[in-house]
Amino acid sequence: MTSYVPLSTMDLFFAAALVAINGAISFYYGLKLEKTLAIASVRMVVQLAAVALVLKFIFAQTSPLWTVLFACVMAIAAGAEIVMRQEHRFVGWRAMLLSSSPAFLSGLMTTFIALAVIQPQPWHAPRILLPILGMLVGNALSGVALVLDTMTSAALRERAAIEARLALGATRIVAFGDILRRSLRTGLMPILNAMAAAGIVSLPGMMTGQILAGIDPVEAAKYQVLIMFLIAGATAIAVLAGALASVHLLTDDRHRLRLDRLQTHTNRLR
Amino acid sequence: MLRVETLKVDPLPPLSFNVADGECLAIEGPSGSGKTRLLRAIADLDDAPGHVFLDGAERRELQAPEWRLRVRYVSSEPAWWTATAREAFDFAHPEMASRLDRSIAALALKTAILDNPLSTLSTGERQRLALVRAMIDEPRVLLLDEPSTGLDPQTAALVEELIRFQMLAGRSVILASHDQGQIGRLAHARLQLARPLPVRGGARQ
Numbered sequence: 001m002t003s004y005v006p007l008s009t010m011d012l013f014f015a016a017a018l019v020a021i022n023g024a025i026s027f028y029y030g031l032k033l034e035k036t037l038a039i040a041s042v043r044m045v046v047q048l049a050a051v052a053l054v055l056k057f058i059f060a061q062t063s064p065l066w067t068v069l070f071a072c073v074m075a076i077a078a079g080a081e082i083v084m085r086q087e088h089r090f091v092g093w094r095a096m097l098l099s100s101s102p103a104f105l106s107g108l109m110t111t112f113i114a115l116a117v118i119q120p121q122p123w124h125a126p127r128i129l130l131p132i133l134g135m136l137v138g139n140a141l142s143g144v145a146l147v148l149d150t151m152t153s154a155a156l157r158e159r160a161a162i163e164a165r166l167a168l169g170a171t172r173i174v175a176f177g178d179i180l181r182r183s184l185r186t187g188l189m190p191i192l193n194a195m196a197a198a199g200i201v202s203l204p205g206m207m208t209g210q211i212l213a214g215i216d217p218v219e220a221a222k223y224q225v226l227i228m229f230l231i232a233g234a235t236a237i238a239v240l241a242g243a244l245a246s247v248h249l250l251t252d253d254r255h256r257l258r259l260d261r262l263q264t265h266t267n268r269l270r
Numbered sequence: 271m272l273r274v275e276t277l278k279v280d281p282l283p284p285l286s287f288n289v290a291d292g293e294c295l296a297i298e299g300p301s302g303s304g305k306t307r308l309l310r311a312i313a314d315l316d317d318a319p320g321h322v323f324l325d326g327a328e329r330r331e332l333q334a335p336e337w338r339l340r341v342r343y344v345s346s347e348p349a350w351w352t353a354t355a356r357e358a359f360d361f362a363h364p365e366m367a368s369r370l371d372r373s374i375a376a377l378a379l380k381t382a383i384l385d386n387p388l389s390t391l392s393t394g395e396r397q398r399l400a401l402v403r404a405m406i407d408e409p410r411v412l413l414l415d416e417p418s419t420g421l422d423p424q425t426a427a428l429v430e431e432l433i434r435f436q437m438l439a440g441r442s443v444i445l446a447s448h449d450q451g452q453i454g455r456l457a458h459a460r461l462q463l464a465r466p467l468p469v470r471g472g473a474r475q
Contacts, residue, residue: 048468159304167313168404169339178351254314 003214016041051129058126067126071133075104077143078141085145088152095249095261102241105143107137110234117226124250132227135206139231140238142185147239151176151246152262172251180243188241191232198228271310272312272411272442274313277320279307284320287461289411294433294443294454299463305446306346308463309413312444313343321424342409345444346416348400355399356384359406366389366406373402375433376429385461401429418452430455 019041026033036118060064077102083089090099111133120128155162158179173180198204199221203211206227210220252258271291276284283302288471289295295306311318314329314337322329322341329337352358359370374381377398388396397420405412418426426449433456437443449454453460 104285158349158351160345160347161351163343163348164400165351166335166344167315167338167343169335169407171335231441252317253334254317255338256315256317 004212009181021256038214053105053127055130055244058130061126064124064126065268067124067129070126070130072110073136075101078104078107078137081254082141082145082148086148086157088149088264090249091263098245100144101241102245103140104137104160106234106237106241107133107140109198109237110136112231112232114226114230135227136230137189138172140234141237142190146154146190147187147242148182148246150186151179151243151250154179154182155250155257156259156262159257163236166255170202170255172247172255175255175257176247176250179232180194180247183241184264188235193233195228197226204228221232271325273321273446274312275319275321275323275325276382277308277311277317277322279304279311279316282308282463285461287459289442289444289459290408291442292437292438292444293458294456296335296457296460297432297444297446297463298448298453298460301401303463305463306415309343309415309444309446312411313338313341315343339407340409341411341413342404343413344401344404346419348387348396348403350396350400353387354385355403358403359384361406369406371401372448373406373432373455376432377402377426394422394425397421398429401432405432405436408439409441411444413444413446415446416448417445418447418449426452 019037022037023034025031026037054070058070079097082100082103083096111129114132114136114214115123115129118128155176162179166172191270194204204224204227207217207220209226210223211217249261250258272289272382274288275286277286278284287295294449297308299305309317312322314322314334319454324340326335329341332340350358359366360379361367370384371381374384379395379398379402383391383395383399391399398415401414412433417433418429430452433443433445438457443456445453445456
């Protein structure tokens with residue numbers, strides 16, 4: 001088995017030269033992306049370097065409190081990311097919390113399942129816990145963001161149809177039935193596609209990383225399968241919770257449509 | 271009997287009135303005077319302070335869907351959530367089928383229209399189907415918002431006949447209408463909303 005080949009800083013400069021191709025394209029076609037490109041590249045390097053240093057520090061500690069702190073930062077970042085991706089956002093911090101928390105909570109829940117399966121020593125070993133938590137929350141986050149976006153835009157677009165059903169005596173869950181189903185499908189589609197394409201179209205990032213790090217491909221594939229199933233589980237829970245939360249937020253306890261709780265933002269992150 | 275007590279729909283003054291079983295109250299007023307908002311508040315589709323009683327029971331004593339099974343708001347611009355009208359008549363009860371056929375015929379519609387895509391029907395056909403949909407499970411109170419907009423005089427007369435039939439069956443009707451002739455033919459009493467409302471953000475007509 002070939003083992004891990006460390007990279008020198010020079011190697012990275014060499015790779016960075018390839019970004020210049022992006023710059024050349026942008027310049028030649030007048031895309032005006034040079035500044036965005038420069039910022040994005042520098043951000044990536046700084047962010048990854050920073051997180052690497054932080055992780056190195058946390059891995060060296062014995063107290064799990066640092067791990068908890070890192071997870072808390074992750075929770076806030078995930079919530080903010082979901083909110084920022086929405087064109088139509090719920091008004092008020094309670095609503096924001098309710099709509100953005102399912103991603104982190106389901107990621108955390110499934111991380112505990114992963115820890116029970118992998119059985120690291122100690123069980124809260126940050127070098128196992130944090131990367132898995134990050135992957136699960138990241139994927140659940142994309143699902144929830146899609147679900148919220150589908151729910152809110154459908155509610156605005158199909159207001160009349162929803163209210164027609166409410167006026168006929170439908171409960172809010174029945175009145176939102178079709179929209180709920182549609183948004184659940186939308187939220188689950190990326191992970192289903194990723195599972196179907198895994199290994200044929202692309203080698204998943206984590207498996208690639210493990211193979212590059214000198215792990216036996218079969219072992220790497222086993223880990224990838226575990227992670228894929230965990231991601232599917234985390235996404236399913238998060239997507240369902242997010243969808244039900246948005247029905248709850250888009251209506252009140254008298255089963256009235258409450259679009260006044262939505263605020264439209266044009267500066268949405270994509 | 272439907273009893274409305276100091277129902278406050280912004281920015282009308284608090285309103286109180288009764289509609290007895292089998293009677294029709296007409297709500298008159300220019301566009302923007304709050305007719306739609308008043309009807310929506312009675313159906314509890316919008317929040318409004320005050321009380322609405324049906325046979326002595328206040329709306330908040332019932333679950334909101336239960337209330338709307340009895341007190342039925344029918345929009346002037348009916349919306350559908352299915353591809354064909356048939357799918358929206360999702361009843362298991364066999365009696366509903368014959369009731370549906372009768373109502374369809376009463377409004378000069380063909381049964382085949384139920385299975386045509388709703389997008390291919392005319393505004394008037396969709397309007398009449400929406401009235402049938404709203405009346406088929408026999409709610410106690412009908413809140414009709416401009417029920418014959420977009421209908422020719424003959425069809426409008428058939429709609430009036432259907433409304434009159436509902437009243438004969440003991441149902442109360444509140445009718446928001448511009449049509450003085452229609453009000454004269456159907457209404458037992460009138461409520462005039464005179465003052466036009468200033469347009470507010472989020473307000474619906």
